Amino acid sequence: MALPANGAPVRSIVIVGGGFCGTTLATRLLQHPPAAPTRIVLVERQEQLGCGVAFAPHAYPYLLNVPAGRMSADSQDEGQLIRFARRRLPQVDGHSFLPRQLYGEYLRERLRLARLATPGWLHFESVRGEVSNVRSDAASGRLCVTIGQRTLLADQVVLACGDPGPAVPAYAADVAAHRAYVRDPYRDGAIAATDRAVLLIGAGLTMADVAVAGAARNPDLHIIAISRHGLLPRVQRATFQPVLASRVDLRNELTRPSARGLLSAVRTLIGTVENDGGDWREAITRVREVAPLLWQGLGEGERRRFLRHVRIYWDIHRHRMPPATAEQLEALRRNGQLQVRAGSVAQLCADGERLVALWRARGRFDLQELWVDRVIECSGLHQGVAGTADALWRQLLEEGVASMDSSGLGIRTTSYGALVDAAGHTATRLFYLGPMLRAQYWEATAVGELRQRVRELATVLAASLSEPLSGPSVRATVTSHSKAVRAGSAQRTTA
Numbered sequence: 001m002a003l004p005a006n007g008a009p010v011r012s013i014v015i016v017g018g019g020f021c022g023t024t025l026a027t028r029l030l031q032h033p034p035a036a037p038t039r040i041v042l043v044e045r046q047e048q049l050g051c052g053v054a055f056a057p058h059a060y061p062y063l064l065n066v067p068a069g070r071m072s073a074d075s076q077d078e079g080q081l082i083r084f085a086r087r088r089l090p091q092v093d094g095h096s097f098l099p100r101q102l103y104g105e106y107l108r109e110r111l112r113l114a115r116l117a118t119p120g121w122l123h124f125e126s127v128r129g130e131v132s133n134v135r136s137d138a139a140s141g142r143l144c145v146t147i148g149q150r151t152l153l154a155d156q157v158v159l160a161c162g163d164p165g166p167a168v169p170a171y172a173a174d175v176a177a178h179r180a181y182v183r184d185p186y187r188d189g190a191i192a193a194t195d196r197a198v199l200l201i202g203a204g205l206t207m208a209d210v211a212v213a214g215a216a217r218n219p220d221l222h223i224i225a226i227s228r229h230g231l232l233p234r235v236q237r238a239t240f241q242p243v244l245a246s247r248v249d250l251r252n253e254l255t256r257p258s259a260r261g262l263l264s265a266v267r268t269l270i271g272t273v274e275n276d277g278g279d280w281r282e283a284i285t286r287v288r289e290v291a292p293l294l295w296q297g298l299g300e301g302e303r304r305r306f307l308r309h310v311r312i313y314w315d316i317h318r319h320r321m322p323p324a325t326a327e328q329l330e331a332l333r334r335n336g337q338l339q340v341r342a343g344s345v346a347q348l349c350a351d352g353e354r355l356v357a358l359w360r361a362r363g364r365f366d367l368q369e370l371w372v373d374r375v376i377e378c379s380g381l382h383q384g385v386a387g388t389a390d391a392l393w394r395q396l397l398e399e400g401v402a403s404m405d406s407s408g409l410g411i412r413t414t415s416y417g418a419l420v421d422a423a424g425h426t427a428t429r430l431f432y433l434g435p436m437l438r439a440q441y442w443e444a445t446a447v448g449e450l451r452q453r454v455r456e457l458a459t460v461l462a463a464s465l466s467e468p469l470s471g472p473s474v475r476a477t478v479t480s481h482s483k484a485v486r487a488g489s490a491q492r493t494t495a
């Protein structure tokens with residue numbers, strides 16, 4: 001990674017993780033490259049790029065929960081995914097809910113096309129492997145990325161490695177290694193054809209996926225889902241007639257210093273939309289557009305209050321089921337195959353091949369017992385980074401290179417994704433891109449938001465990698481970047 005043939009110095013950027021964010025960032029950098037010779041290395045531990053947790057191939061054809069017309073990876077070309085999908089499925093239109101696996105193929109195709117058009121001064125390489133640590137290299141002043149036995153020196157490193165796998169919950173400590181306890185809900189064969197009863201922990205979109213896939217594999221399956229509130233996600237709609245003027249800026253109307261005030265303002269907005277004959281989903285979409293500002297307007301205590309009391313209501317309205325999944329889930333509930341309970345699991349114990357769940361119904365103290373063939377964690381990945389077993393995140397946190405945000409949602413970053421270390425210094429070479437940006441933006445999970453973050457970071461990186469080697473750092477580049485990107489709070493900067 002030293003010098004190209006013509007002797008010009010080469011900068012290098014290593015992207016850790018080739019899911020949606022890593023693949024889309026690499027694509028964007030190839031399409032809008034730095035002006036100087038640059039080497040881009042995309043490191044992914046899975047066999048295929050573009051999959052991550054969401055878009056991997058599975059035996060069951062899981063669906064996207066957003067219609068194709070709103071899932072383009074390029075916000076400047078909303079028809080891109082539809083055009084790609086029509087090559088396989090000619091009847092697709094903007095209202096179609098596509099298979100998630102097809103979306104992974106679309107991301108790979110975008111990268112492939114961008115590589116074909118790569119200018120000669122860019123070198124792209126994808127590496128299969130797991131990054132175990134990222135450290136400063138004192139001798140070169142660059143970052144040293146360890147992938148198994150191999151190390152790469154990089155000028156910039158982007159951690160696009162998604163949400164780290166959550167820690168084993170305390171209630172599952174005794175059964176963590178039991179074959180009937182399943183931590184990866186999307187593992188093919190997680191539900192065996194011989195299972196009669198399964199417990200799904202969580203009642204959100206993951207539970208819906210696992211329940212419909214499990215019932216398709218095993219039509220006699222009895223499914224019990226337990227979550228704190230026992231509330232199911234609402235149903236997505238491909239389209240609705242907007243009633244709010246598109247140019248109305250809702251920031252002032254919705255900004256409140258308290259979680260309670262915010263909830264009330266959102267309820268009022270929903271009421272306004274419905275009174276005008278509209279659909280409540282429009283109000284949620286409009287709130288989502290300004291969610292980062294609303295979130296940043298809440299103090300620490302109010303954020304905690306929001307997470308404790310309001311989050312569940314936001315989540316079930318915001319993260320909605322594709323209509324086909326909702327219909328299947330409803331059919332399972334109607335015929336008694338699926339029961340959803342409000343409560344919490346206190347402990348899981350082994351009973352030979354089976355598991356016993358001790359659980360408490362919401363508002364009660366007594367424990368109930370439930371014997372099942374399988375327990376599947378469906379409570380989602382987004383539980384913060386605390387206690388994770390992921391080697392890379394443990395190293396970054398233990399060495400203080402990364403730090404958790406105070407609400408425990410994700411990690412501390414600036415508005416353009418630069419990591420903030422344990423001492424409060426902003427990294428100049430190390431960035432995070434992905435759903436843990438929720439600590440900064442609140443809404444940072446879906447393609448609609450993440451593609452914006454990809455564009456912003458790609459612009460910052462391309463500009464900083466284009467500077468002369470003795471030129472200003474990323475920090476200086478950022479000062480000339482757009483106001484939106486600069487909106488984050490001021491932090492001290494490392495050298």
Ligand SMILES: Cc1cc2nc3c(=O)[nH]c(=O)nc-3n(C[C@H](O)[C@H](O)[C@H](O)COP(=O)(O)OP(=O)(O)OC[C@H]3O[C@@H](n4cnc5c(N)ncnc54)[C@H](O)[C@@H]3O)c2cc1C
Pocket residue numbers: 016017018019020021022043044045046051052053054063064065066129130131132160161162163392433434435445446447448
């Ligand atoms: C099941 C599911 C369905 C979803 N459906 C939708 C939808 O329909 N519409 C929508 O808008 N959004 C959807 N989302 C949300 C959104 O698209 C994802 O959150 C998004 O894919 C996140 O992308 P990412 O690249 O940050 O993380 P991921 O997709 O998780 O990718 C991270 C990648 O990094 C790799 N990695 C991690 N650590 C290392 C390491 N140390 N070394 C090397 N590689 C590493 C992983 O193998 C993985 O491939 C869904 C999310 C999930 C989980």
